Amino acid sequence: MNNLKTITVLFRAYNSLEKMIRDDVFQYGLNVSEFSVLEALYHKEKLSVKGVIDKVLVPNSSMSYVIENLVKKNYISKNKSDIDKRSFYLQLTDVGKSIMDRIFPIHKKNMRSILDVLDEKEEEVLQKALIKIGKTSKIVKQ
Amino acid sequence: MNNLKTITVLFRAYNSLEKMIRDDVFQYGLNVSEFSVLEALYHKEKLSVKGVIDKVLVPNSSMSYVIENLVKKNYISKNKSDIDKRSFYLQLTDVGKSIMDRIFPIHKKNMRSILDVLDEKEEEVLQKALIKIGKTSKIVKQ
DNA sequence: TGTAAATATTTCGAATTCGAAATATAATTA
DNA sequence: TAATTATATTTCGAATTCGAAATATTTACA
Numbered sequence: 001m002n003n004l005k006t007i008t009v010l011f012r013a014y015n016s017l018e019k020m021i022r023d024d025v026f027q028y029g030l031n032v033s034e035f036s037v038l039e040a041l042y043h044k045e046k047l048s049v050k051g052v053i054d055k056v057l058v059p060n061s062s063m064s065y066v067i068e069n070l071v072k073k074n075y076i077s078k079n080k081s082d083i084d085k086r087s088f089y090l091q092l093t094d095v096g097k098s099i100m101d102r103i104f105p106i107h108k109k110n111m112r113s114i115l116d117v118l119d120e121k122e123e124e125v126l127q128k129a130l131i132k133i134g135k136t137s138k139i140v141k142q
Numbered sequence: 143m144n145n146l147k148t149i150t151v152l153f154r155a156y157n158s159l160e161k162m163i164r165d166d167v168f169q170y171g172l173n174v175s176e177f178s179v180l181e182a183l184y185h186k187e188k189l190s191v192k193g194v195i196d197k198v199l200v201p202n203s204s205m206s207y208v209i210e211n212l213v214k215k216n217y218i219s220k221n222k223s224d225i226d227k228r229s230f231y232l233q234l235t236d237v238g239k240s241i242m243d244r245i246f247p248i249h250k251k252n253m254r255s256i257l258d259v260l261d262e263k264e265e266e267v268l269q270k271a272l273i274k275i276g277k278t279s280k281i282v283k284q
Numbered sequence: 285t286g287t288a289a290a291t292a293t294t295t296c297g298a299a300t301t302c303g304a305a306a307t308a309t310a311a312t313t314a
Numbered sequence: 315t316a317a318t319t320a321t322a323t324t325t326c327g328a329a330t331t332c333g334a335a336a337t338a339t340t341t342a343c344a
Contacts, residue, residue, distance in 0.1 A: 001257070001262060001265055001266075002254070004250060004253050004254070004257075005269060006257050006265055006268060006269050006272070007159065007253050007257070009269055009272040009273050009276060010152075010155065010156060010159070010272055011156065011159075011160075011199070012199065012272070012276040013152065013272040013273075013275045013276040014152060014153065014156040015199045015276075016275070016276050017149065017152070017153075017275070018153075022332095031299085031300075033300080033301090048322080048323095049322070049323060050321085050322060050323080053322095053323095057153070057154065057157045058301085059301075059302060059303075060322080060323065060324080061301080061302065061303070061304085061323090061324075061325080061326090062300075062301050062302065063323090064323065064324055064325080065299095065300075065301080065324095066300090068324095084309075084310070084321090084322080085308080085309055085310085086307095086308060086309045086310070086321070086322040086323065087309090087321090087322060087323080088322085088323075108146060111146050111149050112144070112146070114275060114278045115143070115146075115148050115149070115275070117274045117275065117278045118271055118274060118275070120143060122267065122270075122271050123143055123148055123271070124143075125264070125267050125268070125271070126148060126267070126268060126271040126272070127147060127148050127151055128264075129260055129264050129265070129267070129268040130148070130151040130152055130154070130155040130268070131151050131155075132259045132260060133155045133158070133159070133256055133257070133259065133260070134151060134154040134155040134157075134158050136256050136259045164302095173329085173330075175330080175331090190292080190293095191292070191293060192291085192292060192293080195292095195293095200331085201331075201332060201333075202292080202293065202294085203293090203294075203295080203296090203331080203332065203333070203334085204330075204331050204332065205293090206293065206294055206295080207294095207329095207330075207331080208330090208331095210294095226291090226292080226339075226340070227338080227339060227340085228291070228292040228293065228337095228338060228339045228340070229291090229292060229293080229339090230292085230293075
């Protein structure tokens with residue numbers, strides 16, 4: 001192919017999904033960044049700040065701000081690591097956990113209901129293609 | 143499928159591409175929003191503010207700001223429409239046009255070099271899948 | 285035709301995001 | 315082991331982004 005339509009539709013799909021998630025989690029007083037962090041910790045139990053950054057793909061300076069807000073809201077705890085004193089580890093608090101127990105299943109159902117317009121095979125191919133693109137653009141970037 | 147991996151890899155792919163574009167157009171003193179507007183006008187010659195919003199998928203309040211900056215930089219002109227006096231039409235200035243003549247081919251080549259890790263068929267399937275997702279999430283949203 | 289609803293755009297204030305530089309600690313290496 | 319380099323995180327100031335409300339004009343329709 002010789003045009004950028006794929007980029008356009010990728011950006012559109014992203015935008016739609018992002019807006020959906022934004023509107024969804026807004027009901028719970030969260031923004032997308034905050035939700036992403038909670039989601040990462042919901043699946044991983046314990047992560048360093050760096051660990052979250054690697055998952056969520058937000059610059060570290062932004063992440064500090066996001067984490068600060070989540071701590072203020074008492075959704076996560078942040079403790080100095082004993083092993084590496086530069087590092088902090090993050091965990092959901094009980095409040096955070098119960099919020100996520102409530103939100104996540106709904107969020108997942110919403111997202112799945114969109115993905116389910118694709119059949120199994122299509123989704124597989126889509127995934128593979130996106131992974132390739134994600135990887136390549138990371139290499140080209142450097 | 144029963145997980146959100148597709149969402150994750152979609153967000154990752156988007157992030158990589160977006161960061162690439164950001165770093166690329168930064169050299170020319172542009173941010174991604176500004177570049178997107180220029181790109182829309184590069185292909186369409188003349189568009190109303192609303193026309194650009196529909197293409198670029200940015201809230202109108204944000205768009206006012208982006209357009210204001212592009213006018214300040216003298217990359218686009220903005221004129222009241224005679225037909226509909228609520229409306230303004232936007233066009234690239236000569237400066238804007240020559241900037242885009244310089245940037246766009248490089249941008250296109252960069253983007254294509256990423257997309258070209260996919261073969262023709264894969265890219266086609268990817269496009270179709272993304273279009274479906276974009277459409278669906280728009281419907282669910284309302 | 286007059287009034288209400290719809291549409292295009294801007295204004296406003298607040299929140300978020302960013303990159304660059306600073307800080308603190310750890311790892312490497314001479 | 316001291317000095318250098320690498321890594322984790324925060325701070326800072328500026329730019330961008332957002333949604334909600336305001337403004338101006340057009341359209342619908344009673």
